[in-house]
Amino acid sequence: MLFRSALALTFPIVLTTAYLGDPDNGAVLSGYMGSLLLGGAYLGVTELMSAITRNQIIAFIISVVVCFFLILCGWEPVTQFLVNHLPDGVVNLVKGLSTWYHFLAFQRGVIDLRDLLYFGSVIGFSLFATSVVLRGVHYIGYGDKFDESKLHKHEQGTFFNEPAKTAHFGMTKSEGAILYFYGHGPTGSTALEKLLAGDRK
Numbered sequence: 001m002l003f004r005s006a007l008a009l010t011f012p013i014v015l016t017t018a019y020l021g022d023p024d025n026g027a028v029l030s031g032y033m034g035s036l037l038l039g040g041a042y043l044g045v046t047e048l049m050s051a052i053t054r055n056q057i058i059a060f061i062i063s064v065v066v067c068f069f070l071i072l073c074g075w076e077p078v079t080q081f082l083v084n085h086l087p088d089g090v091v092n093l094v095k096g097l098s099t100w101y102h103f104l105a106f107q108r109g110v111i112d113l114r115d116l117l118y119f120g121s122v123i124g125f126s127l128f129a130t131s132v133v134l135r136g137v138h139y140i141g142y143g144d145k146f147d148e149s150k151l152h153k154h155e156q157g158t159f160f161n162e163p164a165k166t167a168h169f170g171m172t173k174s175e176g177a178i179l180y181f182y183g184h185g186p187t188g189s190t191a192l193e194k195l196l197a198g199d200r201k
Contacts, residue, residue: 003039007032027109034106037119041099042067044126051133067099074098131156140170 017023046063053059073094082091102115141150146169
């Protein structure tokens with residue numbers, strides 16, 4: 001959303017250029033389309049890196065490296081270097097991985113189906129892989145005693161609240177789950193083993 005808003009803020013430049021000159025509107029529109037696809041690809045990659053790693057600083061560093069590689073492998077000095085040392089098939093494969101290489105056609109006002117498929121594949125794969133990484137089910141129930149019959153199922157992307165001064169219990173099954181908690185204290189937790197130990201006494 002922020003990326004689209006930032007891109008929309010550049011539109012007055014287009015209006016000013018159209019007022020003062022005679023720009024190629026087709027190239028302008030294709031440039032905006034390419035920018036949206038390029039931003040979507042980078043956002044998809046960074047979202048995947050964030051899902052893979054639990055530390056957001058590490059996720060940021062890995063994302064920068066991956067996105068930089070996707071630019072660099074299509075940069076002309078790099079491709080010229082590869083041409084002198086690798087077969088043409090390998091060079092074309094490396095070049096085909098580059099976001100910059102596929103974005104250049106949009107800059108020229110050309111909308112190529114291959115470029116659309118490339119960006120669509122990067123975005124689609126990143127989102128699919130992110131959903132696989134984050135896939136999980138968490139079960140939560142309320143009460144002082146663990147009772148599996150009282151558990152409520154929460155799948156990925158869902159939210160639940162913890163009422164004040166109300167004991168709750170939760171569990172995951174074989175698929176596991178990653179939970180993020182936000183709130184204000186005071187709060188506390190007691191391991192189920194301690195509760196069971198207390199019951200045995």
